Amino acid sequence: MELPLNGSNGELRHRNVATNGNGKSAVTDEGRKMDELLDNHQTYEFGGPWGVTAMMIGFPILMYYLWICLWFYDGKVVYPTSTEDIMPFLNRMWVHVRDDASPNAYAWKVYSGLFFYQLFLAIVMPGYQQEGLPVPSLGYKTLMYNCNAAYCLYATIVTAAGLHYYHIFRLTEIIDNYGHIMSVAMIYGFAWSFGMYFLTVATGNQIRMSGNFIYDVFMGACLNPRIGSVDLKMWAEVRIPWVIVFFLAVSGGCHQYEQYGYVTPNMAFMILATWLYFNACAKGEECIPQTWDMYYEKWGFMVIFWNFAGVPFTYVYSVVYMASHDPETYRFSTPTYVFLFTLLLSAYYIWDTSMSQKSRFKMQCQGMTEFRKTFPQLPGGTIQDPEYIQTSHGNKLLISGWWRYSRKPNYVADWVMSFCWGVIIGNATIIPYFYSVFFITVLVHRCGRDFERCSIKYGKDWERYCSIVKYKFIPGVY
Structure with a gap:
């Protein structure tokens, strides 16, 4: 199809990413009206109030159940075998929760210590100042983000290493107290979700409300919660879940070393995989203000509980299994290890660079020409002379780099990594595959929300974009 290079709206442009002359993306009057429409509650998602209530009750139960299956039943998915067995089965589950997952003093000390240490580091550590996207609900004001996660990451690692070395806090104990800490x-997830809702409503800062209490607690009331220079939404997305995920993997490695005198390649894989993700979020933190999470998603139970509890305690089931089972149950051949490490690193490269391409393109649209340099900077993270579609809304839709071949190349690569986190224990148990199965469900649903919103926001320009970037996920497939 022949693509015109000139025109007023819906045009394809390249080389110079235009702004309104002041280094800011220009939003047209039509765009402002559409943003105002989208900043109001339109329809219920996730099955409405009943659906979100079921999720708020059901997901914690599921987390307990899967952990119990891994830790106490050899990774088997257990269930009642008859109607007479239902009550005894439920009683056994409850006893495990009561005795092995009680919120004891040790768990409060560990989780609270990490939580408030991360908040302290976020407040005091120097960082890179990154301007966010113009926020319609704030009159298109842009917020500044203090991106200091990289400093906080290494400060946390050094602190943990010191505490472990001097036997003040042994990292091995984290995996042993998994249920209690969970x-x-x-x-924390429930308390902060309800607390932020009541605080936001009390101060009159709520946005996009439905009027249904439980639904608004789930979706959130506030958009940009802050403590001083710390954006709580961005802080919670990076500092809490990925710190815990990484140290759970490290704890599993320490557990293996103390028990067997070595760390298996499978556990080393998970330590590397979790560090890559943790470090990527920290070293590319300046890209996060350009994402849907910061720009549009509110800070409610859906995001808070998931960051505080869901991510750290459901993504590393493979680590939990390996820490409680003989390595012979999941050992692979050398070529298999080479393949898995290669697949992980390849997917990571695509994920890292595609996220960087999209975020830096948005920064270019705001007039930024110099970007933060942190380790590791991968080739291909910045597109020179990017092609894009200029929309009548005023925004620009990128159609260069990885984003020429898929509307969500970052999601595809992200999911491949999640699948690797399950594959690393082979067919020993299906429970570690929960992450990738749940993740693809979330991604497909999220894409549906995103694409529907873009269709409303950009109209014919979105149709034009879809005619150029035909595939939602995998080029040539879907």
Whole structure:
């Protein structure tokens, strides 16, 4: 199809990413009206109030159940075998939760210590100042983000290493107290979700409300919660879940070393995989203000509980299994290890660079020409002379780099990594595959929300974009 290079709206442009002359993306009057429409509650998602209530109750139960299956039943998915067995089965599950996942003093000390240490580091550490996207609900004001996660990451690693070395806090104990710490994480998730809702409503800062209490708690009331220079939404997305995920993997490695005198390649894989993700979020933190999470998603139970408890205690089931089972149950051949490490690193490269391409393109649209340099900077992270579609809204839709071949190349690569986190224990148990199965469900639903919103926002320009970037996920497939 022949693509015109000139025109007023819906045009394809390249080389210079135009702004309104002041280094800011220009939003047209039509765009402002559409943004005002989208900043109001339109329809219920996730099955409405009943659906979100079921999720708020059901997901913690599921987390307990899967952990119990891994830790106490050899990774088998257990269930009642008859109607007479239902009550005894439920009683056994409850006993495990009561005795092995109680929110004891140790768990409160560990989780609270990490939580407030991360908040302290976020407040005091120097960082890179990154301007966010113009926020329609703030009159297109842009917020500044203090991106200091990289400093906080290494400060946390050094602190943990020191505490472990001097036997003040042994990292091995984290995996041994998985259930107890998970319960405290859940309590934090619920407490902050309801607390932020009431605080936001009390101060009159709520946005996009439905009027249904439980639904608004789930979706959130506030958009940009802050403590001083710390954006709580961005802080919680990076500092809490990925710190815990990484140290759970490290704890599993320490557990293996103390028990067997070595760390298996499978556990080393998970330590590397979790570090890559943790470090990527930290070293590319300046890209996060350009994302849907910061720009549009509110800070409610859906995001808070998931960051505080869901991510750290459901993504590393493979680590939990390996820490409680003989390595012979999941050992692979050398070529298999080479393949898995290669697949992980290849997917990571695509994920890292595609996220960087999209975020730096948005920065270019705001007049930025110099970008932060942190380790590791991968080739291909910045597109020179990017092609894009200029929309009548005023925004620009990128159609260069990885984004020429898929509307969500970052999601595809992200999912491949999640699948690797399950494959690393082979067919020993299906439970570690929960992450990738759940993740693809979330991604497909999220894309549906995103694409529907873009269709409303950009109209014919979105149709034009879809005619150029035909595939939602995998080029040539879907």
